[in-house]
Amino acid sequence: MAPAYAPFPRPVRGSPWTAEEAAAAMRHVGYEPEEPYPGRASARWRCRCTTCGAERTPILCNASRGSGCEACAARARGRARIARTAEEYSVHLAGGAAA
Template identity: 45%
Template sequence: MRRAQNADPAPGRPSALSAEQAVAELREAGFEPEEDYPGNTLTSWTMRCTICGTPRRTTLNNVRRKGGCWHGDDRRFTHQQAADILAALGHRPLEDYPGRRIAPWHVACGACHQPYHRSLSLIHTGRPCPHCHTAPRRTTPDHDKEASR
């Protein structure tokens, strides 16, 4: 039995996603595509982080599961690098970066300005502020400058 051309995909298979929808999702996660959308969420796709410029080759499903770029995952960040990543997520540091992405860091929410402790790792993956429950926004410093004009 043949499936109708516009029918939903078979159970367990990824649903069809237009190139425009896929690119929008990728950009929302903080990436810019380096090539055309491969046609499904399980095929590797070349992209570049809009914050640190690191190139990646991964699937859209991985981007959905993991959040965004880890800004050169294997490197250690200086305080300034970590503060720049935090600023791009709409938060600001209240103390020096603790040196590890998983260590709690005293930060202030960009929405309600309340202080709290949370690791850069959890902030980056979208864990909301414990006070106002606003999720960190993914943007670049250049976007902030343009938005304030």
């Protein structure tokens, strides 16, 4: 599951995306477009994640709803799992129950 961002505001619902709007929506969720806008919100668009540098091919309609980089999301889930496990282990060592 990719990181969730606030949805990108559209000026007119149902109207086609301009290239500038599309690029701004991708940047809003942390992608930098590597090629011109393909012209359809449902087309894959080669971009680079500005956080981890991974090259991805997100779909604009997903990004405009707030979906970000899957690689960053996987790392965040791993960090959360490690922190949760460490907390459970320290509670176990202390012989107490979790608060």
